[in-house]
Amino acid sequence: MKRKLKIYLPFVNAGMQEVATYRVNWIFFMLGEALSCFVTYFIWAAVYSSGDKESMNGFTMPQMIVYIVLMFLTGTIIASDGAYVVGEEIRDGSIIMRMIKPVSYNATFLFQELGNKLPTEIAIAAPMIITVEVIRTMISGVLQFNALSLILYLFSCALAYLISFYFNICFGFTAFVIKYLWGANMMKNVVVGFLSGAVVPLSFLPGVLEKVFLFLPFASLNYTPVMIYMGKYTGAQLLYYIGLQVFWVLFFFGLSKLLWRISVKRLSSQGG
Amino acid sequence: MITVDKLRKEFKKTVKEPGLKGSVKSLFKPKSEKVVAVRDISFSVEEGEILGFIGPNGAGKSTVIKMLTGILTPTAGSCTINGKNPTQNRQSYVKEIGVVFGQRTQLWWDLPLRETYGVLKEIYEVPEDSYNRRMAFLNEVLELEEFIASPVRTLSLGQRMRADIAASLLHSPKVLFLDEPTIGLDVVVKDNIRKAIEYINRHEKTTVILTTHDLADIEQLSKRIVMIDKGTKVFDGSIAGLKTQYGQIRELTFETGVANAAAVLEYAKHFSLGEEDVSVETEGNVVKVRFNSAAVPVSDILSYTLNKVSVSDISVKDADIEEIIRRLYGQGAV
Numbered sequence: 321m322k323r324k325l326k327i328y329l330p331f332v333n334a335g336m337q338e339v340a341t342y343r344v345n346w347i348f349f350m351l352g353e354a355l356s357c358f359v360t361y362f363i364w365a366a367v368y369s370s371g372d373k374e375s376m377n378g379f380t381m382p383q384m385i386v387y388i389v390l391m392f393l394t395g396t397i398i399a400s401d402g403a404y405v406v407g408e409e410i411r412d413g414s415i416i417m418r419m420i421k422p423v424s425y426n427a428t429f430l431f432q433e434l435g436n437k438l439p440t441e442i443a444i445a446a447p448m449i450i451t452v453e454v455i456r457t458m459i460s461g462v463l464q465f466n467a468l469s470l471i472l473y474l475f476s477c478a479l480a481y482l483i484s485f486y487f488n489i490c491f492g493f494t495a496f497v498i499k500y501l502w503g504a505n506m507m508k509n510v511v512v513g514f515l516s517g518a519v520v521p522l523s524f525l526p527g528v529l530e531k532v533f534l535f536l537p538f539a540s541l542n543y544t545p546v547m548i549y550m551g552k553y554t555g556a557q558l559l560y561y562i563g564l565q566v567f568w569v570l571f572f573f574g575l576s577k578l579l580w581r582i583s584v585k586r587l588s589s590q591g592g
Numbered sequence: 593m594i595t596v597d598k599l600r601k602e603f604k605k606t607v608k609e610p611g612l613k614g615s616v617k618s619l620f621k622p623k624s625e626k627v628v629a630v631r632d633i634s635f636s637v638e639e640g641e642i643l644g645f646i647g648p649n650g651a652g653k654s655t656v657i658k659m660l661t662g663i664l665t666p667t668a669g670s671c672t673i674n675g676k677n678p679t680q681n682r683q684s685y686v687k688e689i690g691v692v693f694g695q696r697t698q699l700w701w702d703l704p705l706r707e708t709y710g711v712l713k714e715i716y717e718v719p720e721d722s723y724n725r726r727m728a729f730l731n732e733v734l735e736l737e738e739f740i741a742s743p744v745r746t747l748s749l750g751q752r753m754r755a756d757i758a759a760s761l762l763h764s765p766k767v768l769f770l771d772e773p774t775i776g777l778d779v780v781v782k783d784n785i786r787k788a789i790e791y792i793n794r795h796e797k798t799t800v801i802l803t804t805h806d807l808a809d810i811e812q813l814s815k816r817i818v819m820i821d822k823g824t825k826v827f828d829g830s831i832a833g834l835k836t837q838y839g840q841i842r843e844l845t846f847e848t849g850v851a852n853a854a855a856v857l858e859y860a861k862h863f864s865l866g867e868e869d870v871s872v873e874t875e876g877n878v879v880k881v882r883f884n885s886a887a888v889p890v891s892d893i894l895s896y897t898l899n900k901v902s903v904s905d906i907s908v909k910d911a912d913i914e915e916i917i918r919r920l921y922g923q924g925a926v
């Protein structure tokens with residue numbers, strides 16, 4: 321384990337160096353995300369002001385604001401480029417360079433991306449959490465900050481990131497095996513966004529649909545951590561949803577290994 | 593050290609008929625075509641040997657290297673390197689080898705070179721002190737110092753190639769695979785790279801397989817060559833062997849005042865030689881005659897020439913290896 325860490329730690333470092341090179345890209349990405357966050361806010365503000373109910377499906381307007389901000393934060397924490405990067409590396413053949421090194425292909429990606437994300441996540445998470453708490457305190461008049469919720473939230477985010485990472489890697493390999501479904505990446509983002517509650521909280525959906533969506537891996541991405549932070553999941557429910565996250569991590573981890581093997585075979589008959 | 597036994601690689605290529613109709617058709621019913629890139633090749637390499645692997649474009653050299661390095665799985669046949677099968681247990685196998693593909697880099701595009709080596713050191717578990725010694729050595733032969741702090745994407749081709757070769761040698765591999773390591777380099781850099789390869793081979797008994805289109809690489813580095821063409825092995829032996837087997841070619845050069853000497857002499861007609869046995873080139877008043885000395889003795893050509901035209905300067909020499917190879921490639925193998 322320690323040896324493994326020593327091997328993969330340099331990739332974290334490599335990832336950090338990359339960020340330094342492409343900082344401008346990152347700033348634009350964040351601006352785009354923030355913009356869509358504002359758009360979502362205005363849509364909901366309109367919905368709430370036109371309705372006469374104080375609370376909709378268990379969300380009051382202030383809670384909705386918290387939800388939107390947390391979704392935004394969670395979204396950036398769990399974002400993974402895997403699908404795109406895998407596709408590109410296979411297409412331009414640079415995957416070969418990873419194959420001739422004595423390291424696990426998926427693991428090098430994971431650690432490189434962690435290096436990519438860690439510094440920026442830390443830089444944005446703290447201000448965002450503070451924003452959320454300020455909003456909540458201003459509205460209710462009492463400080464609602466709960467350290468345990470925060471810790472559980474971060475833990476759940478870590479699991480969600482792993483699901484997101486392996487899911488995206490799987491998607492990248494699949495796109496390779498069944499040839500270029502490139503528009504598929506765009507479509508995937510929209511569908512995943514919807515299924516994971518980034519657009520509408522899942523509790524807004526009709527009963528059966530909500531149940532199905534909650535079980536699907538996508539709810540384990542954004543929705544579960546956010547619900548945990550907002551204190552909507554407690555006790556057995558909390559354990560169930562964290563357990564479900566663990567299940568999906570293992571599921572996609574296994575699947576990515578399998579797809580890697582299939583892709584290597586495929587690569588080997590088609591050539592690089 | 594390396595045993596290659598009836599190695600074969602077939603690729604499936606999807607063929608598309610031209611035009612929109614073809615595109616639509618291939619969408620529903622893709623037609624594929626079998627391409628045999630490597631056709632049952634066998635050879636073996638001893639420990640500490642440098643094998644030059646040559647052949648015309650598209651002969652299958654890179655494909656063989658990719659199979660030997662575990663990137664491609666052979667369609668049939670087998671290869672064993674140091675007792676290991678490259679496609680089984682990839683991770684432990686690649687620890688023992690070094691690979692350079694001249695056409696692409698194995699370095700992290702965005703990392704300064706120094707950091708790249710740091711990453712490789714951890715990946716290959718090179719101990720601190722041997723890493724330092726190794727870097728000092730590589731620095732010296734490949735002159736990395738001037739660009740070691742720059743990100744890889746900013747290096748020139750020659751710098752990048754030197755950096756790549758250093759990377760492949762960092763962990764003291766037992767076998768080194770070099771696919772066109774001198775492509776696009778200037779004379780000095782080529783020379784440095786050859787020196788580095790030779791040094792490593794001599795001092796560490798590293799086995800080297802190298803493909804190249806620059807025959808000087810082969811002449812300086814390897815005693816033995818394997819030549820392939822269209823996926824088939826056409827020659828396996830020493831450079832001297834190649835010369836005796838195919839090297840009955842001589843080149844006669846003379847200077848003459850006669851303007852249309854070539855037409856006057858008509859070697860082919862006079863000695864009844866085929867096109868493959870004689871060729872004449874005229875450049876100003878210098879005439880070059882390449883002929884097969886097995887088909888017509890050197891003395892006959894000489895006396896005939898001297899009798900027929902007035903000659904001011906004359907010489908006969910062995911064809912160099914390049915000449916032989918040109919003939920072999922040109923004939924579409926043997």
Ligand SMILES: Nc1ncnc2c1ncn2[C@@H]1O[C@H](COP(=O)(O)OP(=O)(O)OP(=O)(O)O)[C@@H](O)[C@H]1O
Nearest residue numbers: 590591592603627629648649650651652653654655
């Ligand atoms: N991925 C692939 N799919 C289909 N055919 C391929 C593939 N890779 C190589 N080939 C074919 O296999 C043959 C051998 O290619 P290879 O790259 O091994 O040649 P080479 O000897 O390295 O040539 P060069 O000197 O130009 O580098 C060529 O005809 C090439 O078109």
Ligand SMILES: [Mg+2]
Nearest residue numbers: 653654655771
């Ligand atoms: Mg090649």
